[in-house]
Amino acid sequence: MTKSGADHLNSLDDGRCVLIDGAQVPCVTTDPGFRNAARSVASLYDFQSAPENVERMTFAVPGTGRRVNRAWQLPTSYAELVQRREALVAWAELHHGFMGRSPDHVASTLGAMFMGQHIYAAHAGGRPNAVRDYYEYARDNDLYVTYVVIDPQGDRSKSTTQGANAGVAVAIVDEDSEGITIRGAKMLGTGAALSNELMVTTLRPLNPEDSHLAFTVVVPIGLKGLKLLSRRSYEQSATSEFDYPLSSRYDENDALIYFDDCKVPWERVFVHRDPIAQLAQWHETPAHSYQNYQSAIRLMVKLRFLLGLARRIAETNGTTAFPSVMQTLGELAADAAMIEAFVFGMEAKGQQYGPYFVPDRGLLYAAQVQAQRLYPRMVTAIRELAGGGLIMLPSSVADLVNPDIARLIWRTQHGAIGSGMDRVKLMKLAWDALGSEFGSRHLQYEMFYSGPRTTTAGMAHRTCNWSAAEAGVDAMLAGFDVPTL
Numbered sequence: 290m291t292k293s294g295a296d297h298l299n300s301l302d303d304g305r306c307v308l309i310d311g312a313q314v315p316c317v318t319t320d321p322g323f324r325n326a327a328r329s330v331a332s333l334y335d336f337q338s339a340p341e342n343v344e345r346m347t348f349a350v351p352g353t354g355r356r357v358n359r360a361w362q363l364p365t366s367y368a369e370l371v372q373r374r375e376a377l378v379a380w381a382e383l384h385h386g387f388m389g390r391s392p393d394h395v396a397s398t399l400g401a402m403f404m405g406q407h408i409y410a411a412h413a414g415g416r417p418n419a420v421r422d423y424y425e426y427a428r429d430n431d432l433y434v435t436y437v438v439i440d441p442q443g444d445r446s447k448s449t450t451q452g453a454n455a456g457v458a459v460a461i462v463d464e465d466s467e468g469i470t471i472r473g474a475k476m477l478g479t480g481a482a483l484s485n486e487l488m489v490t491t492l493r494p495l496n497p498e499d500s501h502l503a504f505t506v507v508v509p510i511g512l513k514g515l516k517l518l519s520r521r522s523y524e525q526s527a528t529s530e531f532d533y534p535l536s537s538r539y540d541e542n543d544a545l546i547y548f549d550d551c552k553v554p555w556e557r558v559f560v561h562r563d564p565i566a567q568l569a570q571w572h573e574t575p576a577h578s579y580q581n582y583q584s585a586i587r588l589m590v591k592l593r594f595l596l597g598l599a600r601r602i603a604e605t606n607g608t609t610a611f612p613s614v615m616q617t618l619g620e621l622a623a624d625a626a627m628i629e630a631f632v633f634g635m636e637a638k639g640q641q642y643g644p645y646f647v648p649d650r651g652l653l654y655a656a657q658v659q660a661q662r663l664y665p666r667m668v669t670a671i672r673e674l675a676g677g678g679l680i681m682l683p684s685s686v687a688d689l690v691n692p693d694i695a696r697l698i699w700r701t702q703h704g705a706i707g708s709g710m711d712r713v714k715l716m717k718l719a720w721d722a723l724g725s726e727f728g729s730r731h732l733q734y735e736m737f738y739s740g741p742r743t744t745t746a747g748m749a750h751r752t753c754n755w756s757a758a759e760a761g762v763d764a765m766l767a768g769f770d771v772p773t774l
């Protein structure tokens with residue numbers, strides 16, 4: 290049986306400790322701060338288990354034959370990579386790219402770590418059997434896994450162990466024959482409250498003396514001592530689906546995670562006290578690039594949606610024939626097409642990694658740098674196209690059911706196309722995508738989910754083929770000299 294939405298919702302009722310607005314949430318599937326987003330995740334599993342989608346969205350697990358999402362698939366050829374991408378696109382289209390840490394994200398990380406088991410085996414602190422067994426377990430159960438890879442922001446002028454930073458980030462505080470005990474915090478568990486399990490790890494390089502920080506584990510969200518300190522719920526503050534069509538459905542949540550002396554069994558430990566292995570698992574396996582390739586696919590879908598919004602706003606405002614508006618729409622189309630081109634390019638330039646076929650890393654890092662620049666630019670450009678229409682809106686759906694107020698609204702809301710209702714719905718949707726608290730968080734997400742710009746540009750710098758770039762310069766320089774007199 291393929292995993293269904295009901296299976297997923299049932300799996301979330303595990304006593305997890307989600308803290309919000311001064312209290313613990315009894316159950317995320319019924320709580321007004323989380324339930325709609327939980328249903329949106331569930332709808333992904335319902336989609337994959339619909340008979341007409343099973344082949345497109347799932348593959349048969351070797352051995353058991355159970356069908357699970359293609360996010361777990363390990364492509365061995367270009368054709369399989371594309372087939373997997375088509376499944377990821379179909380999922381992203383269900384939320385229009387607004388759920389950044391959907392289950393296919395960390396499934397990609399885990400699949401790529403599995404591909405790179407030999408990297409773990411090459412280091413004293415690497416535990417390849419745990420990686421293999423966990424990947425198979427998570428795949429076979431089609432788990433939704435999220436992750437936290439960053440230390441809480443404190444004083445970035447000091448290291449994790451210096452000054453007021455000391456003792457805040459999660460660290461190994463004890464270990465015995467059964468496993469390790471971890472204590473401290475990590476940011477930011479996007480989607481964690483809606484997921485089954487959480488990977489806890491560190492992405493940045495660590496010093497040799499920081500071996501207590503150098504570990505990678507995966508734990509159930511319901512683990513004793515694991516606490517999710519949720520940010521404000523935009524879903525809960527969305528007054529209605531009509532007023533906030535995106536916030537009310539796709540608020541995947543972000544939480545600071547605190548590990549209050551959590552015991553983790555050895556079979557869940559991928560890296561143990563080894564700063565070199567800790568870093569190598571990201572960059573010597575395809576983990577980092579394969580997970581972010583999923584992000585680029587999701588962003589491609591989201592930008593197509595934003596492009597559609599931009600066009601419909603201009604059509605509604607009757608501005609599509611103005612040359613400056615055509616220029617703006619053309620530039621937006623080019624920005625959206627750039628990410629699409631990167632996705633296709635990463636695949637076309639993909640390489641074998643052992644028996645597996647993986648997307649090109651260099652193009653992935655180039656895509657991240659471009660994405661961080663273009664998303665804020667696109668949001669600003671669409672707001673510029675929209676003008677005051679994003680704000681000239683009824684205060685809430687309640688205005689529309691009061692006949693006296695509704696009469697005035699329908700006399701004043703109109704556009705070059707469609708009805709007054711079409712305009713109100715469109716502008717409410719656009720505001721939620723671009724300007725509401727939810728829309729604003731999305732701007733922050735796209736600017737930071739892959740790290741600050743200094744980090745993404747650093748990776749683009751490291752993976753650039755500088756000698757190929759300089760070869761042309763050398764050839765040119767060799768071709769002329771001071772003329773002999």
Ligand SMILES: Cc1cc2nc3c(=O)[nH]c(=O)nc-3n(C[C@H](O)[C@H](O)[C@H](O)COP(=O)(O)OP(=O)(O)OC[C@H]3O[C@@H](n4cnc5c(N)ncnc54)[C@H](O)[C@@H]3O)c2cc1C
Nearest residue numbers: 436437438439442476477478479733734737738740741743
């Ligand atoms: C909405 C959202 C969702 C997220 N979801 C997740 C998630 O699911 N899992 C997860 O692990 N993480 C998540 N994150 C965290 C994300 O990975 C980090 O925000 C990102 O890596 C940047 O780290 P930081 O926020 O500590 O910013 P910092 O590293 O503190 O950077 C902030 C700014 O400080 C300056 N700066 C800092 N250091 C330097 C430097 N060395 N050189 C030059 N300038 C510097 C730059 O201006 C930089 O833009 C999420 C973040 C956001 C905003």
